[in-house]
Amino acid sequence: MTPRTAAAQVEVTVDGRPVLVRPGTSVAAALLEQGRWDFRVDPVSGRDRGPYCGMGVCLECEVTVDGRAHVRSCLERVRAGMRIDTAAGEDA
Amino acid sequence: MSADTFAPSLPAAAELSADAAVVGAGPAGLAAALELARGGLDVLLLDEQAEPGGQYYRRPGPEVLDAVGDHRPEGGRLVARVRAAGVRVLSGHTVWGVDDDRRTLLAASPGGAALRVRARWVVAATGAYERSVPFPGWQLPGVVTPGLAQHMSAEGVRLGRRAVVAGSGPFLLPVACALLERGVRVAAVAEAGRPYTPGPAALGALRFPARLAELASYAARLARHGVRLHQDTVVARAHGADRVEAATLVRFSDPGEVVARHDVDLLCVGYGFRPQADLAQLLGCAVDRDPATGDTVPRLTPAGRASVPHVYVVGEAAGAAGAPTALARGRAAALDILAASGRAPDRGERRRLAVRMASLARFTRLTAALYPAPAELVPALARRLPGSALVCRCECVTAGAVRGAAAAAGGSDVPAVKGGTRAGMGLCQARECGPALEALRADGPGTGAVPARVPLRPLPLAAVLGPAPGEDA
Ligand SMILES: Cc1cc2nc3c(=O)[nH]c(=O)nc-3n(C[C@H](O)[C@H](O)[C@H](O)COP(=O)(O)OP(=O)(O)OC[C@H]3O[C@@H](n4cnc5c(N)ncnc54)[C@H](O)[C@@H]3O)c2cc1C
Numbered sequence: 001m002t003p004r005t006a007a008a009q010v011e012v013t014v015d016g017r018p019v020l021v022r023p024g025t026s027v028a029a030a031l032l033e034q035g036r037w038d039f040r041v042d043p044v045s046g047r048d049r050g051p052y053c054g055m056g057v058c059l060e061c062e063v064t065v066d067g068r069a070h071v072r073s074c075l076e077r078v079r080a081g082m083r084i085d086t087a088a089g090e091d092a
Numbered sequence: 093m094s095a096d097t098f099a100p101s102l103p104a105a106a107e108l109s110a111d112a113a114v115v116g117a118g119p120a121g122l123a124a125a126l127e128l129a130r131g132g133l134d135v136l137l138l139d140e141q142a143e144p145g146g147q148y149y150r151r152p153g154p155e156v157l158d159a160v161g162d163h164r165p166e167g168g169r170l171v172a173r174v175r176a177a178g179v180r181v182l183s184g185h186t187v188w189g190v191d192d193d194r195r196t197l198l199a200a201s202p203g204g205a206a207l208r209v210r211a212r213w214v215v216a217a218t219g220a221y222e223r224s225v226p227f228p229g230w231q232l233p234g235v236v237t238p239g240l241a242q243h244m245s246a247e248g249v250r251l252g253r254r255a256v257v258a259g260s261g262p263f264l265l266p267v268a269c270a271l272l273e274r275g276v277r278v279a280a281v282a283e284a285g286r287p288y289t290p291g292p293a294a295l296g297a298l299r300f301p302a303r304l305a306e307l308a309s310y311a312a313r314l315a316r317h318g319v320r321l322h323q324d325t326v327v328a329r330a331h332g333a334d335r336v337e338a339a340t341l342v343r344f345s346d347p348g349e350v351v352a353r354h355d356v357d358l359l360c361v362g363y364g365f366r367p368q369a370d371l372a373q374l375l376g377c378a379v380d381r382d383p384a385t386g387d388t389v390p391r392l393t394p395a396g397r398a399s400v401p402h403v404y405v406v407g408e409a410a411g412a413a414g415a416p417t418a419l420a421r422g423r424a425a426a427l428d429i430l431a432a433s434g435r436a437p438d439r440g441e442r443r444r445l446a447v448r449m450a451s452l453a454r455f456t457r458l459t460a461a462l463y464p465a466p467a468e469l470v471p472a473l474a475r476r477l478p479g480s481a482l483v484c485r486c487e488c489v490t491a492g493a494v495r496g497a498a499a500a501a502g503g504s505d506v507p508a509v510k511g512g513t514r515a516g517m518g519l520c521q522a523r524e525c526g527p528a529l530e531a532l533r534a535d536g537p538g539t540g541a542v543p544a545r546v547p548l549r550p551l552p553l554a555a556v557l558g559p560a561p562g563e564d565a
């Protein structure tokens with residue numbers, strides 16, 4: 001899924017690795033565009049979960065942003081320098 | 093309870109007051125806020141999204157609009173008018189509860205700080221969310237609601253290579269088109285009903301040719317791209333290990349008949365929209381069960397005034413009916429509030445608005461009649477769920493466990509099923525499993541509706557400790 005080149009990209013950190021993303025999108029969109037669907041791990045089953053509702057009600061898209069846990073990534077915008085941590089990153 | 097009872101070190105919650113507090117900045121909330129501010133009231137507009145617009149006018153950042161295009165520029169214009177009218181817009185603010193006085197709104201700022209909002213009038217414009225019905229595999233990453241597909245496509249994301257869009261309702265068609273526009277191959281659209289076979293139900297809609305033409309144009313675009321439109325068809329199962337890999341479609345009227353199996357990396361399933369009426373409930377407003385949808389809807393006057401007279405409920409929160417109705421309901425409530433505040437608005441304007449709303453309501457009824465009634469569709473789908481299928485995705489409760497709890501003595505009401513299994517007790521507060529949960533409980537005299545619960549959204553600790561604590565956990 002190639003990001004468009006129309007606007008200058010901004011650098012964020014995903015699970016400790018720097019990546020370039022399009023500015024102005026949600027954090028969920030930025031992760032999905034990296035091909036990521038494993039946003040969190042369901043604590044009961046231990047299986048990966050990804051964004052489901054896209055509007056802030058299901059909470060399946062929660063990630064840690066700049067150290068703040070449980071941020072709904074479908075409602076949060078990316079910012080240059082943002083640190084995004086998924087459950088996969090916490091395991092690593 | 094005051095903040096210092098709990099956490100003396102935390103600063104007290106900031107207080108804001110206004111003549112009117114509008115919760116939700118979608119078409120309904122924006123229209124209400126604009127009219128109220130124009131009428132001379134001091135208006136606060138709170139919304140948890142990054143920018144005003146709600147679902148219909150949801151706006152990605154300006155960089156995305158430049159690169160991908162603005163589908164609904166009228167949304168941006170409406171927001172600009174709202175700001176110019178002097179409305180104080182608080183984006184990124186979640187209203188998570190209501191204080192014991194049943195009037196003061198408890199909110200959290202983007203940073204998680206607590207905020208208390210007092211207003212003479214409260215307008216709940218909290219919109220709708222999509223009606224989900226569980227099926228085996230619906231928890232797999234890559235299975236999403238049509239609304240998510242719509243929003244991510246509008247942000248310029250190509251969500252997958254090959255998709256199936258399924259469920260029921262007119263929304264499936266534009267979503268499939270949005271995916272095509274991003275280069276996703278859409279293998280099929282599956283609709284549970286038979287709305288696209290002209291029959292007696294469709295005839296009444298002929299009086300609204302413009303709206304029908306819109307649907308027809310989506311259908312034509314899908315046909316041009318070779319997208320199969322299966323009717324009387326539902327998703328029976330999503331297959332995959334860590335991510336969705338395939339979907340099996342079966343006849344709704346005969347689940348034994350497999351219609352198709354498609355290899356997909358994206359499966360979008362939704363059964364229309366349900367009003368988000370929980371804030372109105374916390375404010376003490378009387379609600380009813382809509383017999384056609386099974387949804388909880390606030391009891392309202394035609395202008396949107398609730399049983400608690402300082403509360404109005406507008407837009408989809410009052411019942412799913414589309415963006416034009418949401419705009420009209422927002423204005424109607426604002427004009428009613430202005431009249432009650434002694435700022436008599438133009439009588440003719442209120443009358444014209446009432447005529448327009450009646451016409452929109454007729455169209456909504458006719459459209460709804462084309463698709464299966466959710467109150468029948470959801471139980472039919474829930475009944476055939478295999479026992480191993482997850483119903484509650486938050487707490488991983490299976491259909492079998494829910495059925496077991498519902499069959500136990502005294503277990504037939506929803507609170508008992510929830511207590512016995514933890515189904516619906518998770519973070520989403522039964523927004524995703526609620527309809528199925530209600531359908532799965534044994535028939536009996538139990539309480540059907542899933543009650544509203546505080547907090548409406550899980551919150552950063554500081555926001556909860558700042559004002560009053562939430563009730564049950
Ligand atoms: C995901 C999704 C996508 C949709 N896409 C379309 C579409 O493309 N075309 C179409 O015709 N219809 C669409 N709809 C239907 C849509 O709901 C209506 O057409 C229209 O947006 C309703 O307007 P509204 O003002 O009533 O509510 P909304 O537009 O839903 O606005 C409600 C707002 O309130 C906010 N809110 C809710 N609760 C709280 C709270 N507790 N605290 C703070 N803020 C809160 C929400 O974040 C939202 O911004 C969509 C619905 C959903 C759920």
Ligand code: FES
Nearest residue numbers: 054056059061074
């Ligand atoms: S995808 Fe459901 S809350 Fe973000």
